[in-house]
Amino acid sequence: MQELLTIGELSARSGVAPSALRYYEKLGLIWATRTGGNQRRYERATLRRVAFIRIAAQVGVPLEEIGAALADLPAGRTPTRADWARLSRAWRGRLDEQIALMQRLRDQLDGCIGCGCLSLKTCGLYNRNDELAAQGSGPVRLLRRG
Amino acid sequence: MQELLTIGELSARSGVAPSALRYYEKLGLIWATRTGGNQRRYERATLRRVAFIRIAAQVGVPLEEIGAALADLPAGRTPTRADWARLSRAWRGRLDEQIALMQRLRDQLDGCIGCGCLSLKTCGLYNRNDELAAQGSGPVRLLRRG
DNA sequence: CTGCTAGTTGAAGTTAACTTCAACTAGCAG
DNA sequence: CTGCTAGTTGAAGTTAACTTCAACTAGCAG
Structure with missing residues (x-):
């Protein structure tokens, strides 16, 4: 059940360049676990996170503010539908x-x-x-x- | 009837910093005549031009495109009400x-x-x-x- | 005509949101 | 286990739209 995505896969499915994903990580908007060889592996929930980032950015919200909003999501667990709904309001x-x-x-x-x-x-x-x-x-x- | 504005006056009346006005001039969006001592003097019509630039820029139009649009205004004479109306359409x-x-x-x-x-x-x-x-x-x- | 504020220039700095580059390593198909 | 594609890092480059700086000159009030 724990199918992880490589940065190339996340990039392909989100339409966001790998370099941009690394940049988002540097800003703390997303994160990844690492393989033994130090490669990034993303949880599937990251797809939703990236989608949210792109939509907000296209509307003109600076990444820093997007990060602040995302920081309100629950820390320990994968955000639920209700968590996202609250954020989107x-x-x-x-x-x-x-x-x-x-x-x-x-x-x-x-x-x-x-x-x-x-x-x-x-x-x-x-x-x-x-x-x-x-x-x-x-x-x-x-x-x-x- | 030919009351010209200094860069400070244009700045105060338009709310745009002198450095920004010089930048707009470098991009060809506005221009000025010069005094004997090389200081800029703006025609009053420049106020309208700057207003248009700021409004378009705030809506997200890049200055280069604004310049292209302004280039459609009549070259020889001060733009009339009808000229601006055409542009704004x-x-x-x-x-x-x-x-x-x-x-x-x-x-x-x-x-x-x-x-x-x-x-x-x-x-x-x-x-x-x-x-x-x-x-x-x-x-x-x-x-x-x- | 003195003195101060306002103006001049070209070069360099700023911010956001990335991309590109160089030099290197991982992962996997065959 | 070879070889190629995909991944890693840190530093430097990019674009728009300005601002800041240094060193200097104009314009005008008194």
Whole structure:
């Protein structure tokens, strides 16, 4: 029942390069046991973990934050369905916020750039971005905080 | 009528650091005339240009692509309201696509991680991401292509 | 015309998320 | 037990989007 995966197998099944998997390990996002010859062997549960990492990363969450979230999973045992469900609830809220922000951006882009009023001082869209900029900056932050 | 802005003024009014403005100039996104003493002086229209750059960048569009879009603005004259409207229509479509993708991600996160089926091979969410990965990778690409 | 703040340049540094490289070892098919 | 593919490490390289630094000059208030 303990079928372990080599790094090549995990890479093939997750679509993530071996070098990226080693990088994730260095950041503490995943881990592996070692063979006598020092090669990595991954538990099957790692597939789910990597899937979660990739999905969150593609949504713009920095790996460090993903690691913090994963650290909330139970330490001793393989996470259950319920563990993952609990974790995903938090990201659901984040996605909701991001979607709402982009919708506001879109609507204001129509009304604001569309009408030619994009004049910084008076433009609601730009001022919103100023507020966001105060919390951080760049697209990633925009996506992170919502 | 030709009130020009110093880099400090443009920075203060746009919320973008002087070093970033110089960087944008190096990339060809904005430009300035020079005083006798070689200091930059920006036309007021540059404010609108910078606003557009920041908004697009916050949505995840790389500066190089923003530059390509800005290159479509009329060369000889200050862009009119209609010029900006034309430009913004293209970004509107992009935003629509991005919003739609994030909504799909959210819905599948509910159904997929939520139910514990996040098993890569069978997971629709993850497979969608594989397709996306074929076009590029990472959050920025996700946001770029939609 | 003094003095201070604001501006100039080119080079180097920063961060995230990886990839590439070199030099080497493990694991397994035949 | 040979030979090839897959794996190992640490260091260095990559890209985007900037920032920081050093050494210097402009512009303007008083």
